[in-house]
Amino acid sequence: MIVVINGRDLHARPGDSLLDLARRTGIDIPTLCHHEGLEEWGGCRLCLVEVGRPGGHGAARVVPACLFPARDGLRVDTDTPRIHRLRAGVLDLLLARCPESDTIQELALQYGVRRTSFVERKNPDKCILCNVCVRACAAVGANAIGTAGRGVLGEIALPFHDDPAACVGCGACALSCPTGAIEMVDTGFTRRIWQRDFERVRCSACGRPTLTRDHAAHLAGRTGLSAESFQVCDRCHREQAGARFLDLLGK
Amino acid sequence: MTRALTSVQALGAFRDSLVARRDPQKPAVSVCAGTGCVACGALKLGDALRQEVDQRGLGDKLEVRINGCHGFCERGPLVVCHPQGYFYQRVQPADVADIIEQTVLAGKPIERLQYVDPVAGTRAVRQEDVGFYKHQLRWLLEYNGRIDPTSIEDYIAVGGYRALAGVLGGMRPEDVIALVRQSGLRGRGGGGYPAGVKWAQCRNAPAADGVRYIIGNGDEGDPGAFMDRSLMEGNPHLILEGMIIGAYAIGSPGNPVGYIYVRNEYPLAVERLTLAFQQARELGLLGRNILGTGFDFDIRLNRGGGAFVCGESTALMASIEGFAGQPRAKYVHTVERGLDNKPTNLNNVETWANVPLIVEKGAAAYAAVGTGDVSKDPWGGSTGTKIFALVGKVNNTGLVEVPMGRTLRQIIFDIGGGIRDGRKFKAVQTGGPSGGCLPESSLDMPVDFDHLAAAGSMMGSGGMIVMDDGTCMVDVARYFVDFLVEESCGKCVPCREGLIQMSHLLHAVVEGRATEATLTQLESLSEVVRDASLCALGQTAPNPVLSTLLHFKDEYLAHIREKRCPAAVCQALLTFTINEKCTGCMVCFKECPAKAITGEKKKLHVIDPAKCTHCGVCRAVCKLDAVDVR
Ligand SMILES: Cc1cc2nc3c(=O)[nH]c(=O)nc-3n(C[C@H](O)[C@H](O)[C@H](O)COP(=O)(O)O)c2cc1C
Ligand code: SF4
Ligand code: SF4
Ligand code: SF4
Ligand code: FES
Ligand code: FES
Numbered sequence: 002m003i004v005v006i007n008g009r010d011l012h013a014r015p016g017d018s019l020l021d022l023a024r025r026t027g028i029d030i031p032t033l034c035h036h037e038g039l040e041e042w043g044g045c046r047l048c049l050v051e052v053g054r055p056g057g058h059g060a061a062r063v064v065p066a067c068l069f070p071a072r073d074g075l076r077v078d079t080d081t082p083r084i085h086r087l088r089a090g091v092l093d094l095l096l097a098r099c100p101e102s103d104t105i106q107e108l109a110l111q112y113g114v115r116r117t118s119f120v121e122r123k124n125p126d127k128c129i130l131c132n133v134c135v136r137a138c139a140a141v142g143a144n145a146i147g148t149a150g151r152g153v154l155g156e157i158a159l160p161f162h163d164d165p166a167a168c169v170g171c172g173a174c175a176l177s178c179p180t181g182a183i184e185m186v187d188t189g190f191t192r193r194i195w196q197r198d199f200e201r202v203r204c205s206a207c208g209r210p211t212l213t214r215d216h217a218a219h220l221a222g223r224t225g226l227s228a229e230s231f232q233v234c235d236r237c238h239r240e241q242a243g244a245r246f247l248d249l250l251g252k
Numbered sequence: 253m254t255r256a257l258t259s260v261q262a263l264g265a266f267r268d269s270l271v272a273r274r275d276p277q278k279p280a281v282s283v284c285a286g287t288g289c290v291a292c293g294a295l296k297l298g299d300a301l302r303q304e305v306d307q308r309g310l311g312d313k314l315e316v317r318i319n320g321c322h323g324f325c326e327r328g329p330l331v332v333c334h335p336q337g338y339f340y341q342r343v344q345p346a347d348v349a350d351i352i353e354q355t356v357l358a359g360k361p362i363e364r365l366q367y368v369d370p371v372a373g374t375r376a377v378r379q380e381d382v383g384f385y386k387h388q389l390r391w392l393l394e395y396n397g398r399i400d401p402t403s404i405e406d407y408i409a410v411g412g413y414r415a416l417a418g419v420l421g422g423m424r425p426e427d428v429i430a431l432v433r434q435s436g437l438r439g440r441g442g443g444g445y446p447a448g449v450k451w452a453q454c455r456n457a458p459a460a461d462g463v464r465y466i467i468g469n470g471d472e473g474d475p476g477a478f479m480d481r482s483l484m485e486g487n488p489h490l491i492l493e494g495m496i497i498g499a500y501a502i503g504s505p506g507n508p509v510g511y512i513y514v515r516n517e518y519p520l521a522v523e524r525l526t527l528a529f530q531q532a533r534e535l536g537l538l539g540r541n542i543l544g545t546g547f548d549f550d551i552r553l554n555r556g557g558g559a560f561v562c563g564e565s566t567a568l569m570a571s572i573e574g575f576a577g578q579p580r581a582k583y584v585h586t587v588e589r590g591l592d593n594k595p596t597n598l599n600n601v602e603t604w605a606n607v608p609l610i611v612e613k614g615a616a617a618y619a620a621v622g623t624g625d626v627s628k629d630p631w632g633g634s635t636g637t638k639i640f641a642l643v644g645k646v647n648n649t650g651l652v653e654v655p656m657g658r659t660l661r662q663i664i665f666d667i668g669g670g671i672r673d674g675r676k677f678k679a680v681q682t683g684g685p686s687g688g689c690l691p692e693s694s695l696d697m698p699v700d701f702d703h704l705a706a707a708g709s710m711m712g713s714g715g716m717i718v719m720d721d722g723t724c725m726v727d728v729a730r731y732f733v734d735f736l737v738e739e740s741c742g743k744c745v746p747c748r749e750g751l752i753q754m755s756h757l758l759h760a761v762v763e764g765r766a767t768e769a770t771l772t773q774l775e776s777l778s779e780v781v782r783d784a785s786l787c788a789l790g791q792t793a794p795n796p797v798l799s800t801l802l803h804f805k806d807e808y809l810a811h812i813r814e815k816r817c818p819a820a821v822c823q824a825l826l827t828f829t830i831n832e833k834c835t836g837c838m839v840c841f842k843e844c845p846a847k848a849i850t851g852e853k854k855k856l857h858v859i860d861p862a863k864c865t866h867c868g869v870c871r872a873v874c875k876l877d878a879v880d881v882r
Binding site for chain 1: 559576580581582583584737738739740741742743744745746748749750751752753756773776777779780783784785786
């Protein structure tokens, strides 16, 4: 399956989106709501590209690369004046919403937007409502957060705004958020996130704090393994796995 | 209730027996109990009528029929007396005795209840003499006045389910699809997609488990629209019959169940449809082995999620699946992967209601009404009729059904009776909140899918709002954009953030804070919202702005350059002055909350423009019309 992106013939694999193909072949397409491993959302509209109509008739269509499936013979342009204009427009709008976000400032600057030409939001926060955190939390299996309210009034929130019961303190939301809008503070063996303090367990190998007790219990519940098996931090886990691998090779 | 009908012939025999039992000469009084007439007291009228009939012991001499909307809601409550067909308007319970005595018993019309044309002064005896009805072609709505929507027997007696019997009794599914394709029927809910083409795509979409879904869209979220509501409330079996025919044509052997999705605010439609399904099941017209032909299909009703965007196809399907009613960006069409990722055919309820008609009339006769040529290309024209909700500053508001291709002028002036209070026409907005505003120069344009789109507006679901010269077009654009800000689901950035910024810009214009650069910015922002938004709500949302910028730019410029609202609507730009009619009565002086008025008893008062806050209180309280606004 050959897809022509910016005039280059590229081999696509079945199931590829245009974004998958572009990323693999080193073509830059900016994204904000796309996150590896999570279902696509299609909301930030930064990854817009132009695709030709079948048969080459009529004006090109603007579509999001993250969702548009690669098709044989498709002609795609990722960097036309029109695409530049639309992305700059979207970033200009995001900058009005989140004037204090470095992520947005940097991206906007790449598209020539230094200051927003629109009215800045009265009480700005850094959240762009890209839904990455909600999807990450759902992937963890906790479903602890969601969108409350509709449209411009929407916000990422706990159920009823203040019920963190389902949160296991894994931090997936905060770590995946493209703008760093979710506050997570680790002090020693305590993690504070979503209005709640979580106890972090001691890594059984190195003794440093690792995941939260609730997260370990949650993983144990999902996998059927014991909670202790999750009490090794990532770094030690990798070292141990490496050592075992070397053992296997007899080195 | 009668036993289930187990063959196509049995339905025919049942109809014959119903017709034989009915005496067309027997007096009947039809009372419209649609939403508009109910608001004017139609239910009380119906009760009074029944009571009178009981008291006089006329029960078997006279039938009282309660119908769905007759269309001319402006003049409700409406009554039609059969067999003469006398048409009465604005009927009150006090008129009941006269109706029985003079019309039912003596066969004479009652002049004071008749409709008098406000312009020509002519008196209308029957419905078809009324200008509002004379220029319509009521293929779908005609039945609303003839049947009781809670009676399947009424529907069958006027020929209901005959199309279904014909299809099940002798047509292959492919033939049905070809028929619908040749008829040129295009979707009545929004985009005007040819129904036959969609059906064929869905039928041909691979369905490993044999499951394909059929859905009727009765969400109707446009403010002011009530065409789908009137069909669902006034003739639910027509929609149902269309959907059963569609299900047969598209085919879903794996799961013969469809859905109808009804706006949450329409409890009566829910009730009527639910009853209709039940009646159809009992008669063997819905469910297993329909009319003994071995064809199975049943239908479930879903109540809408309550937001305008829930009517959008992917949001509607998400909502039926139990998720939030939010659109999903799909680049595999829903006819291939829709509800539960199965092939899904979604049509608007008015689209479905056209299907039995097409079967009965034949494709050619159906396509003979309308514009263009659909014999080769289903996109080649617009055929059949379309129902519009005609509202705003016209004399006759109501539901209007006309052949595709009637001009705006015919609809607004011949049917709508022209502009209210002798004012001048200024614009008409078609297609719901994200339609465009068309100026006087468009009045002779034929109303069909392609002409409206070419003019920067759209058919939408058939809203038509007429505006007079007292309307400020900038304020209209602001109004619709503010509506859409509220309705944006917030999933994508251009719609969520773009519309609120568009609103800020329009507010700057109507409040006199804008410069000409504001207009340039409105135009470039419109491009971003239109081209970058995820669903059709955002993609069409700039229409009210772009169309008013195109046709009424001078009004924008007056707000900007002269700080003046030519229609004297935008409060911040009004100038209030007191003219020589003032007798110095001191009323405005006392009422002005800004203390901007000076004057003494019996002397001309003066407004200080520096203090005036444009609230309009002085103008409202002055009994002598001495306050001018400009
Ligand atoms: C914001 C939005 C709201 C919509 N609301 C409705 C609606 O209330 N009823 C409807 O039939 N179609 C509505 N549509 C159009 C549907 O997405 C879809 O095109 C239509 O139901 C298909 O049926 P048709 O081909 O018979 O018109 C809406 C579209 C959008 C973008
Ligand atoms: S920290 Fe809580 S809210 Fe965040 S992803 Fe983990 S469980 Fe969900
Ligand atoms: S908090 Fe972060 S990840 Fe979540 S929606 Fe906002 S910007 Fe996206
Ligand atoms: S265009 Fe508007 S309504 Fe549609 S998905 Fe985007 S935010 Fe939601
Ligand atoms: S990354 Fe494609 S729309 Fe956000
Ligand atoms: S409700 Fe009676 S005419 Fe519309």
